Amino acid sequence: MSKPRINTMEELSVAIGVSRPTLSRYFQDPTRIKATTVARIEAGLAQVEYVPNFFATRLNRKSTGIIGVIIPYLNDLFFTKLLEQIEMAAMAAGYTVITQCSHSDPEIEARAARTFMSMSVDGVLVAPLGDQSDADIQEQLSQRMPFVLVDSRPTTMPAVEYVGTDHEQSFGLIVEYLCRVGEPPVFLGMPRVNFNANQHESTYLRMMAEKGFEPTVIGTEALDDRGHFEAHGEAILDDCFSRGLYMDRSILCANDRVAIGALRAAMRHGLTPGRSQDGGLRIAGHDDYPLCPFTTPALTTVEQDFEAIGKAAVSRLVQLINGAEINAAKPQVQLFKGSLRLRESA
Amino acid sequence: MSKPRINTMEELSVAIGVSRPTLSRYFQDPTRIKATTVARIEAGLAQVEYVPNFFATRLNRKSTGIIGVIIPYLNDLFFTKLLEQIEMAAMAAGYTVITQCSHSDPEIEARAARTFMSMSVDGVLVAPLGDQSDADIQEQLSQRMPFVLVDSRPTTMPAVEYVGTDHEQSFGLIVEYLCRVGEPPVFLGMPRVNFNANQHESTYLRMMAEKGFEPTVIGTEALDDRGHFEAHGEAILDDCFSRGLYMDRSILCANDRVAIGALRAAMRHGLTPGRSQDGGLRIAGHDDYPLCPFTTPALTTVEQDFEAIGKAAVSRLVQLINGAEINAAKPQVQLFKGSLRLRESA
DNA sequence: CGACAATATTTACATACGTAAAAAAGGGAG
DNA sequence: CTCCCTTTTTTACGTATGTAAATATTGTCG
Numbered sequence: 001m002s003k004p005r006i007n008t009m010e011e012l013s014v015a016i017g018v019s020r021p022t023l024s025r026y027f028q029d030p031t032r033i034k035a036t037t038v039a040r041i042e043a044g045l046a047q048v049e050y051v052p053n054f055f056a057t058r059l060n061r062k063s064t065g066i067i068g069v070i071i072p073y074l075n076d077l078f079f080t081k082l083l084e085q086i087e088m089a090a091m092a093a094g095y096t097v098i099t100q101c102s103h104s105d106p107e108i109e110a111r112a113a114r115t116f117m118s119m120s121v122d123g124v125l126v127a128p129l130g131d132q133s134d135a136d137i138q139e140q141l142s143q144r145m146p147f148v149l150v151d152s153r154p155t156t157m158p159a160v161e162y163v164g165t166d167h168e169q170s171f172g173l174i175v176e177y178l179c180r181v182g183e184p185p186v187f188l189g190m191p192r193v194n195f196n197a198n199q200h201e202s203t204y205l206r207m208m209a210e211k212g213f214e215p216t217v218i219g220t221e222a223l224d225d226r227g228h229f230e231a232h233g234e235a236i237l238d239d240c241f242s243r244g245l246y247m248d249r250s251i252l253c254a255n256d257r258v259a260i261g262a263l264r265a266a267m268r269h270g271l272t273p274g275r276s277q278d279g280g281l282r283i284a285g286h287d288d289y290p291l292c293p294f295t296t297p298a299l300t301t302v303e304q305d306f307e308a309i310g311k312a313a314v315s316r317l318v319q320l321i322n323g324a325e326i327n328a329a330k331p332q333v334q335l336f337k338g339s340l341r342l343r344e345s346a
Numbered sequence: 347m348s349k350p351r352i353n354t355m356e357e358l359s360v361a362i363g364v365s366r367p368t369l370s371r372y373f374q375d376p377t378r379i380k381a382t383t384v385a386r387i388e389a390g391l392a393q394v395e396y397v398p399n400f401f402a403t404r405l406n407r408k409s410t411g412i413i414g415v416i417i418p419y420l421n422d423l424f425f426t427k428l429l430e431q432i433e434m435a436a437m438a439a440g441y442t443v444i445t446q447c448s449h450s451d452p453e454i455e456a457r458a459a460r461t462f463m464s465m466s467v468d469g470v471l472v473a474p475l476g477d478q479s480d481a482d483i484q485e486q487l488s489q490r491m492p493f494v495l496v497d498s499r500p501t502t503m504p505a506v507e508y509v510g511t512d513h514e515q516s517f518g519l520i521v522e523y524l525c526r527v528g529e530p531p532v533f534l535g536m537p538r539v540n541f542n543a544n545q546h547e548s549t550y551l552r553m554m555a556e557k558g559f560e561p562t563v564i565g566t567e568a569l570d571d572r573g574h575f576e577a578h579g580e581a582i583l584d585d586c587f588s589r590g591l592y593m594d595r596s597i598l599c600a601n602d603r604v605a606i607g608a609l610r611a612a613m614r615h616g617l618t619p620g621r622s623q624d625g626g627l628r629i630a631g632h633d634d635y636p637l638c639p640f641t642t643p644a645l646t647t648v649e650q651d652f653e654a655i656g657k658a659a660v661s662r663l664v665q666l667i668n669g670a671e672i673n674a675a676k677p678q679v680q681l682f683k684g685s686l687r688l689r690e691s692a
Numbered sequence: 693c694g695a696c697a698a699t700a701t702t703t704a705c706a707t708a709c710g711t712a713a714a715a716a717a718g719g720g721a722g
Numbered sequence: 723c724t725c726c727c728t729t730t731t732t733t734a735c736g737t738a739t740g741t742a743a744a745t746a747t748t749g750t751c752g
Binding site: 055 | 708709711
C-alpha cells in the first residue's frame with residue numbers, strides 16, 4: 001500500500017520516462033512545460049513517493065526563496081500575532097519562512113543571524129531584543145542582505161528600514177485621553193531595556209510637561225528579576241498600594257502585560273479600577289494584547305495594527321529583494337497609527 | 347573597516363593557507379585538528395567574513411543535524427511555552443531546530459511535513475491540529491523518519507511514539523477536587539475537534555458516573571465560529587447566565603482559555619466565582635495557562651509539566667535518531683502527571 | 693641524525709539538482 | 723510528405739561542501 005520511495009530526480013526520470021532537466025523545470029514552474037508532458041509527470045508522481053531535496057535545490061538557485069524572521073521571544077501574544085501575520089503574508093508572496101527565536105538571549109539571536117547568512121536567505125525581518133542585541137552582527141546582516149526591522153528600533157541602528165507603530169502618536173492617545181477625562185496619570189514603566197517602553201516613557205514625560213502636569217514615573221527599577229511583565233507590574237503596584245500610594249490615581253502602564261499585573265495588584269487590594277467612578281483608580285495599558293477584552297475589568301488600551309505592520313514589513317522586504325533602491329542616507333520608515341480601545345478599566 | 351567577504355571554503359583555504367579538507371573538518375569538529383592549526387585557522391577567520399554554506403554542508407552529511415517541529419498555532423501561550431522548552435532542549439543537544447506553524451490549516455501543516463521530508467530532517471516533533479490533520483501525510487512522515495507526537499494524539503494514529511500529559515489523571519484531579527469540596531461541576535467544553543478537550547470531557551463523564559452524580563455538558567456546539575477559546579467560553583456562559591442557569595454551580599472548563607472567557611461572563615453578570623463561598627459559583631480550568639495567576643479572581647487549574655514534556659520529547663526523539671529500537675506494536679508513550687493549582691476561583 | 697607517529701595536503705569522487713547548448717523528436721500546416 | 727517550429731532529450735558542467743585514500747609534512751624521541 002505504501003508507494004515506492006524515490007530519492008533523486010535521476011531515479012525519478014527513469015521511473016516515469018521523462019528526462020531530468022524536464023523534471024527540474026517542472027518542479028520549478030510547470031507552466032513552462034507542455035500540458036501533455038505535465039500530465040505524464042503528474043501521473044507518474046502519483047505512483048511514487050518523491051520530494052525534491054530542499055538543500056540541493058537551494059544550493060544553486062540564484063534565489064533561495066527563503067525569508068528569515070528573528071523574534072526576541074515567543075511567550076508573548078504580541079509577537080505571536082505579529083509572526084502569524086508575517087508568515088501568512090510571506091507565504092502568500094511565495095516565500096518559505098524560517099523563524100528563529102532569540103529566547104531573550106543575544107547569543108542565540110546572533111546564532112540565528114549567522115544561520116540566515118549561511119542559508120543565503122533572500123532577506124530577513126528582525127524584531128530585536130532590547131538594548132542587548134549584538135549590534136555588530138545586526139549590522140553585518142543588514143549589510144549583507146535585504147533587512148527590515150520590525151516592532152522596535154535599537155538606538156544603536158537608527159538608519160535602517162523599519163516598520164512599526166508610531167509610538168509617539170499611539171501612546172500619546174492614551175496619555176491625552178487620561179489627562180482629558182480625569183486625573184493625570186502616573187507612568188508605570190519597566191527597567192529601561194525595552195525600546196518601546198522607553199519611548200512610551202519619554203512620550204509620557206513630554207506630554208505631561210506640555211500640559212503642565214507633574215509627571216510621576218514608577219517601576220523603572222525591577223523588584224524581582226524574573227523579568228515577566230505581569231509579575232513586574234503586580235509587584236511594583238502592590239508595593240505602592242501597600243504604602244497607600246496612588247490608590248485613587250490613574251495608572252498608565254508601559255504595556256498591557258504590565259497592566260494585567262497592575263489589575264491583579266488592584267484586585268488584591270480590593271480596588272476596582274474603572275472609568276465610571278470620579279477620581280477613583282484607573283488603569284490603562286498599550287498594545288491591545290489579545291486578552292484585554294477578557295480581563296476584569298476589561299482593559300482600556302491602545303490597539304497596534306499588527307496586521308498592517310506584518311504585511312507592510314513583508315511587502316517592503318519583498319520590494320528590497322526585488323531590487324528596490326535603498327536610500328542609505330534616508331531609509332524607508334513606515335509608522336502605523338494606534339487607535340484607542342476604551343473599555344472598562346479607565 | 348568591514349572585513350573582506352569570502353564565499354567558499356576553497357577561497358578561504360587559499361586565503362589563510364590551510365587545505366580545504368582540513369577546514370571542512372575544522373568546521374565540523376575543531377577537536378579533530380591539532381591545536382596549532384586550529385589557532386592558525388581562527389586567526390585567519392578573524393580577518394575575513396565567512397560562513398560555511400548551510401545547504402552545501404547539509405547536502406551530503408549523513409545527518410543534517412536538524413529537528414523539525416510542527417505546532418498547530420502560535421497564538422496560545424501553551425504552545426509557546428512548550429516550543430520554548432523544545433527549542434532549548436534541542437539546541438542543548440546540538441541540533442538546529444526549524445519550526446513550522448500550521449496556523450490551524452491542514453494544508454499548511456501538510457506543507458510543513460513535506461518541507462521536512464525534503465530537508466531530510468533527522469527527526470520531527472509534531473503537535474497535531476485537531477481531527478483535521480491530514481492523516482496520510484502524518485503517516486508518511488512517521489514512516490520516513492524518527493517521529494514523536496507531542497501534546498495531543500489523534501485517534502487516527504494511536505500507535506505512535508508520544509509524549510504528553512496524562513489527561514485522565516490531570517483532569518481527574520480537578521473533577522475530584524470540585525466534587526469533594528463542593529457542588530459537582532458542570533463541564534463547559536468545546537466543539538469536539540480538540541483531542542485534549544475531548545479527553546477532558548470523557549474523563550469528566552466517567553468520573554461523574556463513578557461518583558453517582560448527574561453530568562451536565564455545555565458548550566460543545568459553537569455559538570460563534572470565531573474559534574477563539576476565550577470568546578467561546580464567554581459566549582456560552584453568558585448565554586447560560588442570561589437564562590438564569592448554573593449561576594451558583596461549579597463550572598469546570600475544558601481548558602484555561604475557555605475558563606478566562608467564563609470568568610469574564612461571570613464578571614459581566616456581577617458574579618464573583620470563588621471557593622470561599624459555600625454553594626456559590628466556582629470556575630476552574632486546566633493547563634495552568636501562564637496568565638492564570640493574574641486573572642480576577644486567580645484561576646484554579648491543573649498545571650501541565652511543560653518543561654518535562656518538552657525535554658522528554660526531545661530526548662526521546664534524539665534516542666530514536668541515534669537508532670533506538672522502536673517496537674512498532676507497542677511504541678513508547680510517556681505521560682506526565684498534572685498537579686492541582688488551587689487559587690481563588692474554585 | 694634518523695625513525696616513527698601524528699597530522700596535514702593532494703587528489704579524486706560524491707551529494708542532488710540547476711542550467712546552458714546542441715541534438716533529436718514531435719506536431720501541425722502547407 | 724516535407725518543412726518549420728516547439729518541446730524534449732542528451733550531454734556536460736556548475737553549485738559548496740563531505741569524505742576517503744594516498745602522499746607529504748611536521749614534530750618528537752632516542
